[in-house]
Amino acid sequence: MRLSGLQKVLWVLAGVAAFVFIWLLLWLDYRADLARAENEPPFFADFELTDHRGMVQTAEDFEGRWMLVFFGFTNCPDVCPTTLSEVAAVMEGLGDEAAMVQPIFITVDPERDTPTALAEYVPLFDAGIIGLTGTPEQIAATSETFPIFFERIEQATAPGGYTMGHTSHLFLFDTQAGFADSWPYGTPAEEILADLRERI
Known part of the structure; x- marks a missing residue:
């Protein structure tokens, strides 16, 4: 079955949306890790x-x-x-x-x-x-x-x-x-x- 022009556009848009969503999740995870790292003490007492x-x-x-x-x-x-x-x-x-x-x-x-x-x-x-x-x-x-x-x-x-x-x-x-x-x-x-x- 051949896709119409509109269907092709919709598939492309869906792919772009999925990519943006995944990128946003990764970015938020990165920011959370960065925030945790900034709040971590540089070292711990150990003896x-x-x-x-x-x-x-x-x-x-x-x-x-x-x-x-x-x-x-x-x-x-x-x-x-x-x-x-x-x-x-x-x-x-x-x-x-x-x-x-x-x-x-x-x-x-x-x-x-x-x-x-x-x-x-x-x-x-x-x-x-x-x-x-x-x-x-x-x-x-x-x-x-x-x-x-x-x-x-x-x-x-x-x-x-x-x-x-x-x-x-x-x-x-x-x-x-x-x-x-x-x-x-x-x-x-x-x-x-x-x-x-x-x-x-």
Whole structure:
């Protein structure tokens, strides 16, 4: 059976409409995927380390709470105690909301920072801070999941004959361990507190 001219036109129009419909669906899917990607955190906190009480802790253990994470070492002469003091001030300033935030100190010097050393150090700033350590391999693996660096620097006058160079940012992770924000060294506690209160 031969198609009339009108039927041919209708078939062509139907084909074009089907093509446009499929293209529109694909475009909407692409836009949805793009929107999801834009809302995805650039990275997630990921670790399995031993805390200052000798208990193994992972990021999943803090699900449902915001995490304030700082990398440092107990023999740090200035940056670490200053930042942990700011963290302590933030936790105090949060009042009842402090229960929604878990401050975490991860050592970059596992050779000296044993659980015992951390147990003597972190409570000097705030009783709620959890200190984490592990084997050198565990610390190296953890550091690869964060945008940080650290290195051992030989220094004859330092305890043990060396010190550590390391990233000095304070990181914030959301209740699903997704990166939310960070603050450079020297950011006042008041500014960090204000940022936190806008989020939690």
